Amino acid sequence: MKPTQFAKGFKARPDTTSSEKRTALDRINAIDEIVNQEAGNDKQVTGRSSAYTEEEFHADSAMQESEQFKAWRRQNRYVHGQVVELPLKAIKPSPFNPRHFYLKASIAELAVNLAKQGQQQAIHVIPDHENPGTFFVSDGGRRVRALKEANKETVKAIVIDLPIGIESYKLGYDLNVQRDSQTVFDNAIVWKRFLDEKHFQSQRELADHLGLDESTIAVALAIAKLPENVMHEMVARPDRFGSNMAYQVSRFHTARGADATLRLINKIASDDLSTRQVADIVKGRASAQETPKPASRQRYAQRLEIKLDGLAVGDLKTYGDDRLELRLRGLSKDKRDDILQQIEKMLQADTVKR
Structure with missing residues (x-):
């Protein structure tokens, strides 16, 4: 389907609630899994999981899509989850984008990667029904910016039936949280x-x-x-x-x-x-020029390295007159238990003498 084949002028459905059978995030996860399967990609998308089968996804999408989107989809012979190429100039930020800050260095690094390897993962877009032929980014704003910086003219995208509003915000927010890319700022x-x-x-x-x-x-x-x-x-x-x-x-x-x-x-x-x-x-307990220093750690008086079969497995440190610290690692369970039993016997013997 060519970009010019997209229908014009249809309205978005009203903002929906969390009482839907599936959340928007579930559906996007399902889309990605189906697209990856069709592309022969056996790798699972990082941070995402879904119990959808392809049949469940298509049945669920058919139940939840708006009448306007259904008409548009039929007119354009669009299949749920289909990847199409859209002109970058037709893509614009969503007013309900969960991201506000985009680091120039990060965008530049991604632009170099996209210039070499091409776009590997499609973005998700929502038609702007008030301005036919244009689309809001639902997920993928960083990729759009990087593609523009790489002087690309088109972007691979999946068109989704979702109203611009709090629901589209929650979708992007949930995806960003999964990727650890959502910041407090x-x-x-x-x-x-x-x-x-x-x-x-x-x-x-x-x-x-x-x-x-x-x-x-x-x-x-x-x-x-x-x-x-x-x-x-x-x-x-x-x-x-x-x-x-x-x-x-x-x-x-x-x-x-x-x-x-x-x-x-x-x-x-x-x-x-x-x-x-x-x-x-x-709180005024310290100045920004002279910040409090953490208490320095006590220096040990003596350290003895412990070896088993010629390999260092830990050390024994003494502090002052009354502190002993033993650290062992890399031991087999049997060796560890044997050493523990010997230490317990020594302590018990000392207690009996007293």
Whole structure:
């Protein structure tokens, strides 16, 4: 099916609820499995699983598709899960995209990969019925950006019957969570917008809809008060700036402002500060210039390396006058039990003497 064969002008069905027989995520997982099977790919998509058979998927899709999509699909002879090529200029971001931040370095790296190997996995798109011939990205915004950077003109896509709204957001959010690509900073920006635009009337309603604890929403909204340029400095280091660390940074920003916060972020990264150390800075127990140092570990007085059959299996360390530390590893279960029994006998003998 050529891109120009897509029907024009049909309306999306109303936003559906979680009471459907299958969730949107179930259906997308099923699509990917069927597409991979048809392509002869025996590898399972990382982080995804589904109990669907191909027959179940097609039957379920037929039950749930909107009348408009059914008419469009028949007109274009489109089969659920079919991969088509669409012009990149026809693809646009969804207003309910769960991602907000896209790292330039990550996009550039993917663009090089796509230029060499081509697009291996289709994106998922939703027709924009108000502007026929254009499509919202439901899943695959990073690939779209990388393909454009690689100067490609088309993108492999699967067209899905899903209303643009909270349901399409939840689909993208769930997929990103599976891939560990959803960050607290994306959540902060998007969730604040959802509440500002009255898609949800309260933090509680948003938390219930996403199946999250309300405290998770509250932390993200606190982080949302940070300027985006400050968030950008943390987005690139998800290993250092998780939700707890970002929350402490947001508290510091409230008290000290953007310039001091940027300096603190640099210090967190360079000095490998812990969340507790940053919390002490926020509470005034330490300064950002002189952060508290963790207590140094006690130095052992003597160390004896232990070998069995010529191989080092551990060591015996003494500390001060009353502490002994034995560490052994790589032992067979029988050898371990034998050593344990000997130690117990020694201790019991010493107790009897006393």
